[in-house]
Amino acid sequence: DAGVIQSPRHEVTEMGQEVTLRCKPISGHNSLFWYRQTMMRGLELLIYFNNNVPIDDSGMPEDRFSAKMPNASFSTLKIQPSEPRDSAVYFCASSFTGVEKLFFGSGTQLSVL
Amino acid sequence: GNSVTQMEGPVTLSEEAFLTINCTYTATGYPSLFWYVQYPGEGLQLLLKATKADDKGSNKGFEATYRKETTSFHLEKGSVQVSDSAVYFCAYSGGYNKLIFGAGTRLAVHP
Numbered sequence: 701d702a703g704v705i706q707s708p709r710h711e712v713t714e715m716g717q718e719v720t721l722r723c724k725p726i727s728g729h730n731s732l733f734w735y736r737q738t739m740m741r742g743l744e745l746l747i748y749f750n751n752n753v754p755i756d757d758s759g760m761p762e763d764r765f766s767a768k769m770p771n772a773s774f775s776t777l778k779i780q781p782s783e784p785r786d787s788a789v790y791f792c793a794s795s796f797t798g799v800e801k802l803f804f805g806s807g808t809q810l811s812v813l
Numbered sequence: 814g815n816s817v818t819q820m821e822g823p824v825t826l827s828e829e830a831f832l833t834i835n836c837t838y839t840a841t842g843y844p845s846l847f848w849y850v851q852y853p854g855e856g857l858q859l860l861l862k863a864t865k866a867d868d869k870g871s872n873k874g875f876e877a878t879y880r881k882e883t884t885s886f887h888l889e890k891g892s893v894q895v896s897d898s899a900v901y902f903c904a905y906s907g908g909y910n911k912l913i914f915g916a917g918t919r920l921a922v923h924p
Contacts, residue, residue: 704856731910733912742914742915742916742917743857743902743914743917745911745912745913748910748911750910755910756910756911791856791857793856793857798906798910799845799906799910799911799912800845800862800864800906801859801862802849802857802859802912804856804857804858805856806854806855806856807855807856
Protein backbone atom coordinates (compact mmCIF):
# COMPACT_ATOMS: atom_id res chain seq x y z
CA ASP A 701 0.00 0.00 0.00
CA ALA A 702 1.25 3.50 -0.80
CA GLY A 703 0.27 4.81 2.60
CA VAL A 704 -1.70 7.99 3.27
CA ILE A 705 -1.28 10.34 0.32
CA GLN A 706 -1.58 14.09 0.72
CA SER A 707 -1.45 16.78 -1.92
CA PRO A 708 0.00 19.20 -2.54
CA ARG A 709 3.24 18.81 -0.56
CA HIS A 710 3.74 22.57 -0.56
CA GLU A 711 1.28 25.39 -1.10
CA VAL A 712 2.09 29.08 -1.20
CA THR A 713 -0.82 31.46 -1.53
CA GLU A 714 -1.80 35.01 -0.84
CA MET A 715 -4.03 36.15 1.97
CA GLY A 716 -7.70 35.95 1.02
CA GLN A 717 -7.31 33.09 -1.44
CA GLU A 718 -9.08 29.76 -1.11
CA VAL A 719 -6.88 26.78 -0.28
CA THR A 720 -7.86 23.12 -0.67
CA LEU A 721 -5.80 20.33 0.84
CA ARG A 722 -6.40 16.75 -0.23
CA CYS A 723 -5.99 13.38 1.39
CA LYS A 724 -6.31 9.79 0.27
CA PRO A 725 -6.39 7.42 3.26
CA ILE A 726 -5.12 3.87 3.26
CA SER A 727 -7.58 1.53 1.61
CA GLY A 728 -9.78 -0.24 4.17
CA HIS A 729 -9.25 2.30 6.94
CA ASN A 730 -12.48 3.68 8.37
CA SER A 731 -11.22 6.64 10.41
CA LEU A 732 -9.60 9.79 9.05
CA PHE A 733 -8.04 12.63 11.01
CA TRP A 734 -6.85 16.12 10.07
CA TYR A 735 -4.10 17.65 12.25
CA ARG A 736 -2.34 21.00 12.11
CA GLN A 737 1.26 21.42 13.29
CA THR A 738 2.83 24.74 14.24
CA MET A 739 5.80 25.68 16.37
CA MET A 740 3.61 27.62 18.78
CA ARG A 741 0.75 25.16 19.26
CA GLY A 742 2.28 21.81 18.35
CA LEU A 743 -0.05 19.17 16.88
CA GLU A 744 -3.74 20.04 17.04
CA LEU A 745 -6.58 17.75 16.01
CA LEU A 746 -8.88 19.70 13.71
CA ILE A 747 -11.51 17.13 12.81
CA TYR A 748 -11.99 13.41 12.44
CA PHE A 749 -14.31 11.22 10.42
CA ASN A 750 -15.54 7.71 11.05
CA ASN A 751 -17.02 5.85 8.10
CA ASN A 752 -17.02 9.14 6.15
CA VAL A 753 -19.11 10.93 8.80
CA PRO A 754 -17.63 13.88 10.74
CA ILE A 755 -17.64 12.86 14.39
CA ASP A 756 -15.83 15.71 16.12
CA ASP A 757 -14.98 19.06 14.53
CA SER A 758 -14.44 20.93 17.79
CA GLY A 759 -10.83 21.59 16.82
CA MET A 760 -11.69 23.46 13.63
CA PRO A 761 -10.47 27.02 14.28
CA GLU A 762 -13.36 28.94 12.81
CA ASP A 763 -15.90 29.08 10.00
CA ARG A 764 -13.18 29.71 7.45
CA PHE A 765 -12.22 26.05 7.79
CA SER A 766 -14.32 23.22 6.39
CA ALA A 767 -13.68 19.53 5.76
CA LYS A 768 -15.47 16.93 3.70
CA MET A 769 -15.20 13.22 3.10
CA PRO A 770 -17.44 12.38 0.14
CA ASN A 771 -16.29 8.75 0.05
CA ALA A 772 -14.01 6.32 1.84
CA SER A 773 -11.00 7.13 -0.33
CA PHE A 774 -10.92 10.93 -0.35
CA SER A 775 -11.09 13.90 2.00
CA THR A 776 -10.53 17.63 1.63
CA LEU A 777 -9.74 20.42 4.05
CA LYS A 778 -10.63 23.85 2.73
CA ILE A 779 -9.69 27.29 4.05
CA GLN A 780 -11.60 30.24 2.65
CA PRO A 781 -10.45 32.94 2.93
CA SER A 782 -6.91 32.08 4.01
CA GLU A 783 -4.93 34.22 6.45
CA PRO A 784 -1.21 34.36 7.31
CA ARG A 785 -1.88 32.76 10.71
CA ASP A 786 -3.09 29.65 8.88
CA SER A 787 0.48 28.95 7.81
CA ALA A 788 1.37 25.52 9.17
CA VAL A 789 1.92 21.90 8.20
CA TYR A 790 -1.38 20.08 7.80
CA PHE A 791 -1.36 16.33 8.31
CA CYS A 792 -3.92 13.75 7.38
CA ALA A 793 -3.93 10.41 9.17
CA SER A 794 -6.05 7.29 8.85
CA SER A 795 -6.62 4.16 10.89
CA PHE A 796 -8.59 0.96 11.09
CA THR A 797 -8.45 0.68 14.87
CA GLY A 798 -9.56 4.05 16.13
CA VAL A 799 -6.55 5.76 17.69
CA GLU A 800 -4.60 2.63 18.54
CA LYS A 801 -2.44 3.08 15.45
CA LEU A 802 -2.57 6.11 13.21
CA PHE A 803 -0.86 6.26 9.84
CA PHE A 804 0.17 9.78 8.86
CA GLY A 805 0.71 11.29 5.45
CA SER A 806 3.78 13.39 4.70
CA GLY A 807 1.85 16.60 5.26
CA THR A 808 1.12 19.78 3.31
CA GLN A 809 3.31 22.77 4.11
CA LEU A 810 1.02 25.79 3.75
CA SER A 811 2.38 29.32 3.56
CA VAL A 812 -0.09 32.20 3.39
CA LEU A 813 1.62 35.48 2.48
CA GLY B 814 -7.79 19.45 31.96
CA ASN B 815 -6.26 16.51 30.17
CA SER B 816 -2.76 17.12 28.86
CA VAL B 817 0.62 15.66 28.04
CA THR B 818 3.88 17.26 29.16
CA GLN B 819 7.22 16.39 27.59
CA MET B 820 10.68 17.57 28.43
CA GLU B 821 11.78 20.47 26.29
CA GLY B 822 14.35 19.93 23.59
CA PRO B 823 16.52 19.89 21.85
CA VAL B 824 18.27 16.91 23.36
CA THR B 825 21.76 16.57 21.94
CA LEU B 826 23.68 13.33 22.44
CA SER B 827 26.71 11.57 21.11
CA GLU B 828 26.28 8.25 19.34
CA GLU B 829 25.92 5.28 21.73
CA ALA B 830 24.79 7.50 24.61
CA PHE B 831 21.80 6.62 26.79
CA LEU B 832 18.56 8.42 26.02
CA THR B 833 15.69 9.40 28.28
CA ILE B 834 12.84 11.65 27.19
CA ASN B 835 10.40 12.35 30.00
CA CYS B 836 6.65 12.32 29.51
CA THR B 837 3.90 12.81 32.07
CA TYR B 838 0.18 12.98 31.51
CA THR B 839 -2.93 14.28 33.21
CA ALA B 840 -6.01 12.31 32.32
CA THR B 841 -9.06 10.71 33.80
CA GLY B 842 -9.52 7.00 33.58
CA TYR B 843 -6.92 4.67 32.09
CA PRO B 844 -5.83 5.95 28.71
CA SER B 845 -3.56 4.14 26.29
CA LEU B 846 -0.14 5.79 25.94
CA PHE B 847 1.95 6.18 22.81
CA TRP B 848 5.26 7.40 21.47
CA TYR B 849 5.34 8.65 17.89
CA VAL B 850 8.46 9.66 15.94
CA GLN B 851 8.72 12.22 13.16
CA TYR B 852 11.74 12.11 10.86
CA PRO B 853 12.61 15.25 8.87
CA GLY B 854 10.11 15.98 6.13
CA GLU B 855 7.85 13.07 7.04
CA GLY B 856 4.65 12.42 8.92
CA LEU B 857 4.53 10.84 12.34
CA GLN B 858 5.00 7.11 12.81
CA LEU B 859 3.93 5.01 15.76
CA LEU B 860 7.06 3.94 17.65
CA LEU B 861 5.52 2.05 20.58
CA LYS B 862 2.50 1.96 22.83
CA ALA B 863 1.16 0.60 26.11
CA THR B 864 -2.48 0.07 26.89
CA LYS B 865 -2.54 -0.54 30.64
CA ALA B 866 -0.59 0.12 33.80
CA ASP B 867 2.83 -1.59 34.08
CA ASP B 868 2.81 -2.51 30.40
CA LYS B 869 6.11 -1.95 28.61
CA GLY B 870 6.09 -0.92 24.98
CA SER B 871 9.22 -1.56 22.93
CA ASN B 872 10.41 -1.18 19.36
CA LYS B 873 13.74 -0.59 17.58
CA GLY B 874 15.60 -0.59 20.90
CA PHE B 875 13.29 2.02 22.45
CA GLU B 876 11.27 1.23 25.57
CA ALA B 877 8.66 2.95 27.71
CA THR B 878 6.77 1.69 30.75
CA TYR B 879 3.27 2.81 31.68
CA ARG B 880 3.60 4.05 35.28
CA LYS B 881 0.16 4.77 36.69
CA GLU B 882 1.47 5.79 40.12
CA THR B 883 3.60 8.57 38.63
CA THR B 884 1.41 9.13 35.52
CA SER B 885 4.51 8.82 33.38
CA PHE B 886 5.60 7.12 30.17
CA HIS B 887 9.28 7.99 29.77
CA LEU B 888 11.05 6.94 26.58
CA GLU B 889 14.45 5.26 26.88
CA LYS B 890 17.09 3.78 24.62
CA GLY B 891 20.35 2.31 25.78
CA SER B 892 22.51 3.33 22.83
CA VAL B 893 21.33 5.92 20.33
CA GLN B 894 22.41 6.15 16.71
CA VAL B 895 22.68 9.09 14.34
CA SER B 896 19.66 7.68 12.52
CA ASP B 897 17.55 8.19 15.67
CA SER B 898 17.71 11.96 15.16
CA ALA B 899 14.08 13.04 14.93
CA VAL B 900 11.26 14.63 16.89
CA TYR B 901 9.56 12.37 19.43
CA PHE B 902 5.96 12.88 20.52
CA CYS B 903 4.30 11.43 23.58
CA ALA B 904 0.54 10.98 23.26
CA TYR B 905 -2.45 9.47 25.00
CA SER B 906 -5.93 8.49 23.93
CA GLY B 907 -8.14 11.18 25.42
CA GLY B 908 -11.71 10.18 24.93
CA TYR B 909 -13.37 8.45 22.04
CA ASN B 910 -11.06 8.49 19.06
CA LYS B 911 -9.02 11.44 20.26
CA LEU B 912 -5.24 11.24 20.34
CA ILE B 913 -3.69 14.08 22.36
CA PHE B 914 -0.05 14.86 21.59
CA GLY B 915 2.65 16.52 23.65
CA ALA B 916 4.70 19.37 22.21
CA GLY B 917 7.42 17.06 20.90
CA THR B 918 11.08 16.73 21.82
CA ARG B 919 13.76 17.13 19.18
CA LEU B 920 16.66 14.67 19.45
CA ALA B 921 19.96 15.31 17.68
CA VAL B 922 22.58 12.54 17.75
CA HIS B 923 26.11 13.35 16.65
CA PRO B 924 28.78 10.86 15.53
